[in-house]
Amino acid sequence: xxxxxxxxxxxxxxxxxxxxxxxxxxxxxxxxxxxxxxxxxxxxxxxxxxxxxxxxxxxxxxxxxxxxxxxxxxxxxxxxxxxxxxxxxxxxxxxxxxxxxxxxxxxxxxxxxxxxxxxxxxxxxxxxxxxxxxxxxxxxxxxxxxxxxxxxxxxxxxxxxxxxxxxxxxxxxxxxxxxxxxxxxxxxxxxx
Amino acid sequence: xxxxxxxxxxxxxxxxxxxxxxxxxxxxxxxxxxxxxxxxxxxxxxxxxxxxxxxxxxxxxxxxxxxxxxxxxxxxx
Numbered sequence: 001x002x003x004x005x006x007x008x009x010x011x012x013x014x015x016x017x018x019x020x021x022x023x024x025x026x027x028x029x030x031x032x033x034x035x036x037x038x039x040x041x042x043x044x045x046x047x048x049x050x051x052x053x054x055x056x057x058x059x060x061x062x063x064x065x066x067x068x069x070x071x072x073x074x075x076x077x078x079x080x081x082x083x084x085x086x087x088x089x090x091x092x093x094x095x096x097x098x099x100x101x102x103x104x105x106x107x108x109x110x111x112x113x114x115x116x117x118x119x120x121x122x123x124x125x126x127x128x129x130x131x132x133x134x135x136x137x138x139x140x141x142x143x144x145x146x147x148x149x150x151x152x153x154x155x156x157x158x159x160x161x162x163x164x165x166x167x168x169x170x171x172x173x174x175x176x177x178x179x180x181x182x183x184x185x186x187x188x189x190x191x192x
Numbered sequence: 193x194x195x196x197x198x199x200x201x202x203x204x205x206x207x208x209x210x211x212x213x214x215x216x217x218x219x220x221x222x223x224x225x226x227x228x229x230x231x232x233x234x235x236x237x238x239x240x241x242x243x244x245x246x247x248x249x250x251x252x253x254x255x256x257x258x259x260x261x262x263x264x265x266x267x268x269x
Binding site for chain 2: 001005007008043044111113116119125142145153157158159162164165167170173177178184186
């Protein structure tokens with residue numbers, strides 16, 4: 001498994017994410033995706049939500065996880081039946097709120113991209129916290145496909161921050177399938 | 193003659209908007225690579241499956257960003 005250590009003091013958000021995923025990982029495999037990954041690695045930009053992909057769960061395990069999240073102070077607007085139905089049956093995002101200003105978007109893995117993300121997640125150690133993040137080989141083309149300005153900036157930042165671990169061949173093959181050009185990343189190989 | 197923003201070349205876009213993010217990426221925090229070993233994931237097999245399903249996957253990614261992404265939640269059984 002790929003593993004990184006970040007040399008910085010965990011922020012308030014990092015601590016909050018660490019507290020949340022410590023519970024999630026007791027029950028299922030997860031990977032943090034989207035904007036928070038860039039923030040964790042040093043990009044300075046605001047965010048209010050942290051997107052997390054998880055593996056499917058049996059109903060009894062999901063109920064235990066739901067109960068534990070509530071017991072430590074996280075807030076979930078839906079009752080358990082709705083939580084389970086939305087997340088695992090309809091496969092839509094479910095929000096889990098913190099008492100601070102952030103919330104988590106939980107999403108169950110449902111396609112091949114999610115499978116790649118979970119099976120190739122990267123361990124990140126920051127102080128006493130251990131997290132798992134999405135691999136850049138899929139996160140970067142995914143962000144470029146989304147195409148908003150913040151997504152493109154995130155993709156560029158991630159590419160250059162994690163360049164020494166990125167498998168360029170896999171990145172290019174995935175981008176090719178998504179019909180995404182990597183030129184915007186400023187890859188010198190492409191000679192833009 | 194002034195050029196409109198959308199007439200800028202990719203190189204101009206890159207210089208104007210993306211270069212600061214390369215600079216930021218080189219700043220702190222320092223990232224130490226503890227391991228860069230991939231697991232036993234069969235990338236070739238996975239990619240061949242992706243080739244078959246890519247249209248549906250991309251449609252789903254797009255749908256997730258559209259206002260209609262709540263429609264399933266409010267469906268009546």
